[in-house]
Amino acid sequence: MKKDIKKVVLAYSGGLDTSIILKWLGDEYGCEVVTFTADIGQNEDLAPIKEKALKLGIKEKNIFIEDLKEEFTKNYVFPMFRANAVYEGEYLLGTSIARPLIAKKLVEIAKQTGADAISHGATGKGNDQVRFELGAYALMPDIKVIAPWREWDLNSREKLLAYAKKNDIKIEQKKGKSPYSMDANLLHISYEGLILEDPNAAPEKDMWRWSVDPKDAPNESEIIEIEYKNGDPVALNGKALKPHEILDALNRLGAKHGIGRLDLVENRYVGMKSRGCYETPGGTIMLKAHRAIESLTLDSGAAHLKDEIMPKYAELIYNGFWFSPERLMLQALIDESQKHVNGVVRLELYKGNVIVLGRSSKTDSLFNVDFSTFEEDDVFDQKDADGFIKLSALRFIIAGKNGRKII
CATH class of the missing domain: 3.90.1260.10 (Argininosuccinate synthetase, chain A, domain 2)
Incomplete structure (x- = not known):
């Protein structure tokens, strides 16, 4: 497979993992790397990401940074909220709903640049690898996917930092404890x-x-x-x-x-x-x-x-x-x-x-006070409830007459 990959589009955040992946792809696959960074409202300055990619040897024409906030909200978040979607009773799917859009853009850029493959920094333990790759295969069935975390042995932060130091990849390290x-x-x-x-x-x-x-x-x-x-x-x-x-x-x-x-x-x-x-x-x-x-x-x-x-x-x-x-x-x-x-x-x-x-709602309210009021009304005959209840209970009545006991 490695010899078949001439160009790959990497979902690039500029952080530790994807900066190392950028270098690793070139070393392991000997391929040209295209970077894609999505602005989906993470409230970060993305300009340094371009500068970092340039310093790591990526050609300017191969650096894609796109503002997707409107598309993300209109075509992904809003449709999901029409469904009142909540996972396992609590989670509002904030990470999950962003992944198909990123996968879509990775595929679009792959087609635009003639890339053979896409790559991401999701680990083999997580959900994101599945989300990225299912989305990519759905939109481009023949696309190849490179998932470094499932290939390399850089399986700890210490090994990643050592790789970065060895290859002169500058990683910003904040003082104090590691971030979440x-x-x-x-x-x-x-x-x-x-x-x-x-x-x-x-x-x-x-x-x-x-x-x-x-x-x-x-x-x-x-x-x-x-x-x-x-x-x-x-x-x-x-x-x-x-x-x-x-x-x-x-x-x-x-x-x-x-x-x-x-x-x-x-x-x-x-x-x-x-x-x-x-x-x-x-x-x-x-x-x-x-x-x-x-x-x-x-x-x-x-x-x-x-x-x-x-x-x-x-x-x-x-x-x-x-x-x-x-x-x-x-x-x-x-x-x-x-x-x-x-x-x-x-x-x-x-x-x-x-x-x-x-x-x-001026046009679409189904709340009709004439029917729902607790005061006197002229539209609801309360005697109708007698037949309604008896018909609803008919199967219970028949079963009871047949000698069946509930408890």
């Missing part, structure tokens, strides 16, 4: 490793990067309004915004009020349990708001069906099957359900909590 393994994008930031490898150890207070401790959040609550159209947020406090602008604004509001922290032990697709901590402030607000507007505008049968399929949909995203036929089928069903999910949700943010204060 982190992943950030416009939807969330995650933390793994160090003390978190003990699931009984509480996260260190200085670990959290985005949000204030709920106990230290403002003592005054803040009320906001989110407007929805076809299941997607389109305006915040009456101001129309682009998808990535809304998510960014909700992140800042949520972080200010200590919203969106999560400490989770999850089941990885490769079979092991892992412990991670997450901050998803804007996403936590969006989930609460979306369910609130759906409660007003979505038919009960459609709402219950969505809740039934949601765990499967979330699992598909977590496991890397974003481009699978079954996810696309479920997405079509979900999107069909959102045609009348229009209106405004009013929320109160306070010390880690998102509280629904109200929801309204």
Whole structure:
């Protein structure tokens, strides 16, 4: 295989692992390396990444840095939130949903540059290797994938640093303890490793990067309004915004009020349990708001069906099957359900909590006070309930007359 690889596109972050991979690919495969860096809202200055790639011998024409914040939010995050997707009851899939977009761009650049292969820095223990590669194979079945962590023997931080020193790869080392393994994008930031490898150890207070401790959040609550159209947020406090602008604004509001922290032990697709901590402030607000507007505008049968399929949909995203036929089928069903999910949700943010204060829809509300009122009405005949209950209980009645006992 090595002799067949002439050019490879590397998902490049500029960090320790991918900087070493960049050099290692040239040494082991003797191939030309193209780097791709995605700006998906990780809030980092990406200019030094280009300079670093140049210093490591990458031609300027082979360095790709793309701003994908809008595409990420509009075409990946928002469709996922239409489904109210939550993995294992808690995780809002912040890392999972970014991987198919990166895989898509790796393949596009491979086609554009005539590359034979793509490469990534995901380890053989993690979910990301699966997500990157399933996405790539779905979009380019003949693409070759180089996963150094499954090939080399540089299986510790010490060996990586020694390799970097030997090959004059400059690695910025911060004073103090090693950082957590982190992943950030416009939807969330995650933390793994160090003390978190003990699931009984509480996260260190200085670990959290985005949000204030709920106990230290403002003592005054803040009320906001989110407007929805076809299941997607389109305006915040009456101001129309682009998808990535809304998510960014909700992140800042949520972080200010200590919203969106999560400490989770999850089941990885490769079979092991892992412990991670997450901050998803804007996403936590969006989930609460979306369910609130759906409660007003979505038919009960459609709402219950969505809740039934949601765990499967979330699992598909977590496991890397974003481009699978079954996810696309479920997405079509979900999107069909959102045609009348229009209106405004009013929320109160306070010390880690998102509280629904109200929801309204001028065009699509299914809440009819004439039917639901506890006061006198002229539209609902309460005597109808007698036959409704007896028909619902008919099978119990027949079984009972036949001598069958429940308990």
